[in-house]
Amino acid sequence: MFQDDPFLMPRNAASARLFSLSKESGRNAAKYIIKQFPQYFDKTFAEPNVPCLMPEILTPQIEGLSEEALKERIHLRRVKDSVDLFDRLVQAGTPVSLETTNSLLDLLCFYGDGESTPEKEEEKEDLEEPGVNASEQKAPKKQSQRGSQSFDSRWRENNNAERIFKIMPERNAHSYCTMIRGMVKHGASAKAYDMYIDLLNERHKADVHTFNALITAVPYLKERFLERWELAKVFLNHMAQQEVQPNLLTFNALLKTLRRCGGVGKSMSLLVIKEMEALDIEPSLATYDHLLFIFYKDVGSYPSGIISEVLDDVEKRSFTPQDPDDANFFATAMQACCDLKDIKLACRLNKAMEKGDNWKFLDVDRLNAYWSKFFSLLCMMEQIDVVLKWYKEMSPSVFYPTPKNILDLLQALDAANHLEVIPSVWEDMKQLGFNRRHDLLEELLSLMSREQHPHEIQLAFAKCAEDIKAAHEQTGREQAPLEWTGHALGSVAVLFSRAGRTQDAWNMIERLQQINRIPTDQVMNEFLDCAKQTNCPDEAIKLVKLAASLDLPSSQRLKSRTEKEFELSEKQKKTLESIKSDSDSSDSDSDSDSDRD
Template structure:
């Protein structure tokens, strides 16, 4: 009845609208039939079906109306404004601290559940309540064993399994396979989040540091990984597998995947041979694991490809349908096959298209690694074809390596120095939910590379626009980004913006980076600028001077270099700050450095501008004490360009006589 009332109401609204328009000539038409209007033309009325809205539709609509605030930090840091990070290092530290706090809370709840037995929550939401992490079934039974397996209690599950065997209780094949799943996943160790993270980091490091040479100097043992195998000999998984009265394909596949995961590739291959001898069939996940283990089973590139083809042929014979992880595993192995990998990568992609399997981001990441590892980057246009596909899709996670694509692709754009490709890639990141593949660390790395490419290839106006929009809402500039930005300002002759860059450097915590200080001082002191700019430069020089002299319990002062000291002296001199410039000149003697002719000329110009003949005489005296050849030239300038009193003339002449006497003494010593 409700559906009928909705239909009648909808049809009534259509008829009313038609009568108002005065163009409906018939009122007994059915849904979807044509209606003749007053002009004789026929119109088809199609009523929309009922729309079923997603639970998050309202929130998604509201979120689409909010734009990113370029002046705000990442949303994960908004809970505590006092701990707003200043650079990428502190951002990483704070994000890891928050995650560590969550893990600590989970650990407390898991290890001390008796402290949380009274839960008074209104309303009571089960999904937000702590999980029950303690066994509820007591005694020695198969039900208790299954409960401990579900709670991922590795040691307790093995102990209870042994007790059941000693009692002569038969255990079902399904329960035994579940125990094997638990042991092979955790590697015969307890289920802790720290252990999972360590295993993940070890696997990533082994992928990065794996040898890429066809004939390594020290060939690794067959089946060995770059890092020590975490699969112990005769561990509980192997022991239970051997004493099983019956085994099915699930038992073999679990053992194979566990051996591959924990670095026993040779044992996994032998276990696959036993599976075939017992006339079982492997599933697609087992084949995927075996394909990823190929680089550790064969040394030569061609042998690796032959073994991959053998596994693929076995999949076809056993009628196992490949998935996207299968082809990703093939491409991941081809990354370690040199020229063979580059020749076979495209046919693998063609096979994916033939099977109508859509690539994931990991597929494209492997392709870029295969074709853009050699020195001749411009010989391949693979990245352009990849972006053609990526721009059209909003991806969902399907492979653990999916998150690596955008950083790898941006690095290729930087290597190719192609800003157009970078813009296309950035547009693909903003499409749909693709931005979710960039976590805090990857986000900063991605935008850091993009900004370096912008500084290298774009006009300064565009660079400034991106700089204001990206920092700090998207990334925190690294020291290399600041150097690239300074070089871009220098190339565009926009050095007047250096004071604002210096303020950002102080905010980012880079005020004591010697390479950045040298670059900033060098750019500011290289050329003469209008008075307003020179005053701003002198203010920056004063801050840098404070940084060099600042020291305390938690911070050490930066040592002066001759170039930095000379640049600060020049900046003070050009701004007319004679006393500050002279204090810098005196430091040359303290650090046993000799000022350049440019530094002394600029100081003399400053003394002339401020009418300070005494400071000019001090300069001549300093040059004479250091034995500089330019002391006579400076003396001549002082005599010509300054109005000296009798006392000042005598002081200047005494400096000359002192230098002459020292020269004569040195001549007598030579005789």
Template sequence: MAAPGRHVGHYIQRNSRFFLNNLEQLWGHRSFGWSPALRQQAAQANKDSTETIVIPRKKTWSKEAVLEALASTVNRDPTAYPYQFQDDPYLSPRNNNEFKMYSLSLESGRAAGKFFVNSNPKFFAKDFAEPHIPCLMPETVSPCLEEVSEEALKERINLRKVTAAVDMYDQLLQAGTAVSMETTHDLLDLICLYCDRNPVQEGGPQTENTEESGVETRSSRGRVRQVSDFMKTTWKEGNNAERIFNLLPEKDTRCYSALIRGMVMHGAYAKAFSMYTDLLNNRLTADVHIFNALISATPDVREKYERWELITDLLNQMSQQKVQPNLLTFNSVLKALRTCGTFPKSQALQTLNEMKAVGIAPSLATFNHLLAIFYKPGNSGQSSVDILQEVISQLAGCSLTCQDPDDVRFLSIAMKICLDSKDLELAYKVQSLVEVGENWRMLGDSYQSSIYYGRFFNLLCLMEHVDVVLKWYRRLIPSLYYPNPQGLKDLLQALDTDSRLDLLPTIWKDIRSLGHDNKLDVVEEVLTLMAREKHSPEVQESFAQCALDVKSVFDGESGRPSLNWSTSALSHITSLFLRANKTQQAWKMLQLFKSNNRVPPDWLMDDFLSVCRTDGSAQGAVDLVQLSAAFCLPATAQLAKRTVAEFDLTEEQRATLLELDSAGESSD
């Protein structure tokens, strides 16, 4: 029997000319860059021996190839917590707040360790790792060159030592040493990026700025802007960037670009446009980065209905200066259009046509801005749904890559549109896109990911059958999503809608494990659903056991702060004990009414009396009427009459009830 490789070789050699001819007809050689010499060489190879098998060159595998191959055979465990918490199961987070706190703690400890290693490299000089892992070794954080030279300046720029770099630049100027324009560009970029201050070293003490990251600031025109740590400092008049810029004998576009982008980044919007005017007066042409920054700043320098005019003017100037736009240009236009009043839809479509005309493919941020323009919260317009359906159909099965910082916002708004329009089929398509390859990374950080999965789970609870809901519930929690109290309420309502209340004890265990047993509204929702109607004896027994566990939460037996008893919680737990024939626990619950200054409802006292009649406990009925009188319930007289009529009482018990009945009537 011939070897399989020989058959493959014969097949390729016999059919290579057929493939080659068809490719020539369909595409032509030039589209593949084939030269006549290569075609002649291929033809000569076909004429040579038909029995020769060409052995391919040795394949060089990367060091991670084996690990990647093994990782591809392992699926995600939906019952496990995220991998970063598996080293210490005690600290496994149970809800989104704990996830955020533990994640920040881990990152803070990692940053502190890195800061210590980098600050004390002499203690970590030996490297025992094999193979060598550069990221675990100390970084060079202190300048090694002390002499006044351009190389020392470059070193300080690479180390992001803003103050030291500026001092070195001044010393070079005082010594009469010329600094190359390339190094000057890098220095201006560094100063403008960090707004003339040293960046806070990772893990180190924050002396200049101790505010939390990601704070919101409001611009002069009322637009809320998210800023990160290095963007919080406002642009100061006459800072080192402006001073060095003014000292330059010749200023090129790159110098203007550094200052304009820095001014836009740090809130000096009007000054950025003034700098752009100065660039034009010096007969220079701007680059695409300058125009992108100015377009993104238009909402902060013009009123709502005047912004599109300024954007159009900037785009026309780009065309006049022959500056080719890029993806960020069009995304900046669409993002600015979101603030241009109530009629930006036609301009958005015009912008998309321009993108198509210049051959620029949109990114997820493009679609995000487009959906935001056509979609209004609280109004599930069909136009936004149609756009989303078309976008998802184009992206189906594609592996997504991040090309714009706003790319991570698309999936969240897409799922919000699905939720508002109650379009479950479209939501499944969005989720299918997330599950392709590593597209889950496009969900953003843990907070944005939680918002996405929360909306998806909410839609499932509203529209899907409970069995499917529970399937997704086990698939998402806790490996991908920590449900908030509202998400758990949605799940409880889904169980109620499909009459699967028998699963409430199981869901209650999950509520406790997720740390939401301290939310009174969630606990009362569980009790209300269990106590609303009667079920089979087996279900009532499981409900009673669940109610006993709920009681421990109110009593503080779980080691956490106890909840305050409410009348409804006391009533429902008592009713569940009565239905499961746990009369002793029910009597204890009645005592809790008194100790917590709560009054039991009349229906509960009637149910209690019915249980006493079933058990044939006349003394229990008398005690119940006495307890009702102690609560001063209006139904005391009615309970006394029922007890006299329905129970075999002794003369002493009858006299006691008649006395309570007369006392109740006299009080009336």
């Protein structure tokens, strides 16, 4: 997908998505230029000439008021021009054949009365062939009211498709089926159902693609789960009565409806699968996706047998796209494996994904979600050596870890007592753009500062702490410095102390005072150890003075340690004694005050 060059490779998930979208945008821009300015691409210099590689002719060649001109504009998908020319033909009294009018309805119902655009061309279909269901090109996003869905382009009242349909002198089954499928696709499910009733009243028969569309629309026609299933059965019975043979998309539409039928869906979905087997219809990935969604939607009741049986089938095959929902299967299945906490199933699923061209079903967004779930499960269930092996192989070649993945990895390292790997994880965090995430920084500092480690590791930890300190203080355009927490400052002070960086550690302690936080006993003791290691009695005295000024219970103990563990000059001894005198005098003052009271 990307240039095989370290400098040009994206560093995180956001960049990877931007890069991939940019590539697609470049392709669309090229298509747009060729379509808008075909006159600049009419020269053929290729020898030999390969017609399929040459730009299509996209400008109308037939002028005048004729049905042939209308056919050409319909073929070129010029929605507005086609409607205008049809209206002029009608006004001129020129009859338009039923076949051509139906082709115009196909165009209007597919594009929803809007003009053809490069984005819509991505989902275009061969409308003249009877094998495509327009309603299945775009799944409903959200139900807003009975019989309607939320779409970018909605079915408007009395639009051109409805107007032309009403003035047609004769209509056949194709006319009704096209209107039904267009209405379902663009969110007018109730109107589609009414149109289906009109089709039956006119004694026409619907085709399989129209029934598929109607079954998909069932959740938008009925509120109750049982009512939805009963209406779906009505359509199935009508198919049997009209001798319409169901296809794969019929069963997928039925399972998709059962996803929104609650408990009824669980009890009926397996019967649907058995019916598919009886008709010798091979499931697609969308079939399995709907099945897993139905059985693994509710947390707490996971029958692992269903997914195991699904994987038994999926492992044997290399799939080709047959349904727009095929692309959802691997992400849904991996989520089910995570919910079940079953690493063996997840590994089986991953092998099935890598078989043949199955990996092509995962686009940029789905790919990262899939690997992210898989990696979280590895961190939870596998040994740390296996986790690190996968992490090294996966990142960033196949996925970019999310903040949750990094947290899972840190927790796995902590559980296995492999904290020496943290510095390399921190380098990855910087590359991924997570060096300003509060939750990750707190977890990182907490793990590094919790226990004492060998000197080399402590030096690496101190380097991480220095980078984290720089990240907190970094400012830039629209970027404010991060707020320090007392815990983070204390952890950084501890890490600097253990690495022998006395002055840096003291600066962190002073920063604690600035945000009105009291240094913990651990911070005090670690700093005193550092002062002893670097032979800095003055720093130790400053610490004792700070503890005394804050009236901390540990101040006397720190003072005693300083007297015993440091070689003090006479001046330093006097300074230490004066700290004691100040403390004593304050104590005596408080005692006398209490006596007066």
